[in-house]
Amino acid sequence: MTAHANAAELIRCAGLSRTHGSGAAAVTAVRDVTGTLRPGMMVALTGPSGSGKSTLLHLLAGLDEPTSGTITWPGLGGSPFGRPGIVGMVLQGPSLLPPLDVAENVALPLLLAGHGEKEARERAGAALAEAGLDDLAARLPEELSGGQSQRVAVARALATRPRLILADEPTGQLDSAHAAVVGTLLLDATARLGAALVLCTHDEALASRLPVRWQMADGRLIAHEVAAGAAADAVTRQGSIVVEGELSC
Ligand code: ADP
Ligand code: MG
Secondary structure, eight states: OOHHHHHTOSEEEEEEEEEESOGGGOEEEEEEEEEEEOTTOEEEEEOOTTSSHHHHHHHHTTSSOOSEEEEEOGGGTSOOTTOTTSEEEEOSSOOSOTTSOHHHHHHHHHHHTTOOHHHHHHHHHHHHHHTTOGGGTTOOGGGSOHHHHHHHHHHHHHTTOOSEEEEESTTTTSOHHHHHHHHHHHHHHHHHHTOEEEEEOSOHHHHTTSSEEEEEETTEEEEEEEOTTOOHHHHOTTOOOOOTTSSBO
16 A cells, blocks of 8 residues: 555554453444545444444544454554544533533643643634634533533534544434534534544434445444535545445445
8 A cells, every 4th residue: 555545544444343341241342344534534424322333433533442453543643542632522412521611621622732721722712713602612511501512512622623523423412403503513614624524423314414424233334325416525625535345344
């Protein structure tokens, strides 16, 4: 594989598997996943509860290790584990730190990534402004609605301007109207940043807004597809096209 080909791969998985536990209690949550995530690709990761979506997302984030197979991050200069700010994550449930106000929550990944306090505050302010959330800057998490909290969580994930966003059912606890607002913010901001996105969701309306679909069942990626009519540029902003057979099922 040439260096150029590597540079066009944000993440590469080969025969990736993860078994939780051992012996009779062992559960293989991810089985033999092979595939490539390219820069700027926007993927909806769908499948029933327990099909392995969260486990795969944690492997992609470098937060978990495979029990067999390999995962590499050529486009991120190696594993994002222990490198704050390389990946932006949005989780399903409440994830804002209760004692910190909104601006401080959004500034936190910037501080962890090594920015000074003044710069972190300025960048957090810019991230909130971009998300249309300036008004909430001084609020505590307990003073936010569920939808507002998730919009702040999106702004926080984007604050370090990562090239990869991983979102685990970010609208799972919202009604459909609020889910649509959070989804729009996430998709627009990711596109503006030129980042890649892997979004786990049960929300078909949200999933159908992403140009690429990876579907899981029983730990396997059973299908991948590019939405009919999606232009190559919509699939990845770099213009790479997801080719048939790129993900082995
Ligand atoms: P999904 O996100 O699609 O609901 P998960 O990745 O959370 O799926 O789980 C896949 C399977 O792995 C499920 O059977 C789940 O019970 C199991 N599992 C997930 N995490 C653990 C863990 N830490 N220990 C044991 N089993 C786990
Ligand atoms: Mg899950």
